[in-house]
């Protein structure tokens with residue numbers, strides 16, 4: 001049955017009636033539609049632009065489709081109705097169009113340097129094999145590839161780029177040649193400089209960004225998905241590493257401590273920022289609201305910009321149209337204006353996915 005919703009539609013900020021006819025949005029009245037909300041603030045369904053449905057708690061690979069489904073439902077029940085999987089060792093293309101799961105933009109496996117990244121998670125390749133691996137993982141995903149741009153190099157005792165600059169630039173070019181976008185994990189200053197200059201499409205974390213690189217990202221339209229929840233775990237990473245790698249530990253703490261100012265500067269410069277939790281492994285699913293609050297409270301992003309980063313702009317970026325004529329029938333309703341008090345995003349009063357009521 002068609003659904004009817006009335007409320008203040010964001011971002012337009014007007015009281016409107018909207019109908020959900022199957023999986024399509026229309027502003028033409030549909031007879032006999034069931035009214036499922038008649039007040040409140042209505043947004044296109046939220047997006048977690050960086051999470052992992054194929055990585056279980058403890059950073060081990062998921063081993064069944066049902067396990068991935070359970071993680072996806074946790075996000076859905078928090079109002080996240082589309083997500084970008086930023087790399088998974090367990091493939092799950094079968095879930096792309098499953099009616100009760102969020103919409104999926106997926107990378108294949110992380111393409112990572114040998115013997116440095118999380119065990120069993122990435123596809124670990126030497127420099128000479130990187131472009132072939134990117135091409136294969138582009139085919140395994142549905143629009144993205146994920147590169148691990150840096151990680152600790154135990155020989156150096158600090159973060160270091162995954163491969164040389166030419167190889168990393170060739171990896172981005174291989175993704176684009178395969179018709180997909182490239183996302184890169186970076187913590188360090190050196191790797192993010194290589195990757196932004198190589199034209200990567202999105203920087204994940206980006207703790208090492210300088211003001212000059214931020215300006216270049218703004219000019220290029222390079223996205224930043226800060227995952228502030230993840231960066232808050234750097235203290236634990238540093239403490240565990242300190243006995244063997246004190247320089248790395250200090251570096252991680254310095255990156256953590258400057259990060260809110262990096263995100264603030266990126267936002268002020270006009271870098272497109274999206275909400276991503278990095279759920280999977282060390283961070284639970286369902287925490288998009290907490291990431292939104294960190295962007296607002298720690299990085300100073302205005303609430304309406306955080307909402308754009310979690311909803312309409314993120315959907316547009318990933319190709320999932322929102323509350324426009326013919327758009328996709330995903331929405332969340334909040335009882336109060338989230339622009340006035342963002343904390344209401346923790347408690348949606350209504351969630352509708354693909355034209356079906358979730359809550």
Ligand SMILES: [Zn+2]
Nearest residue numbers: 050052086278
């Ligand atoms: Zn991640």
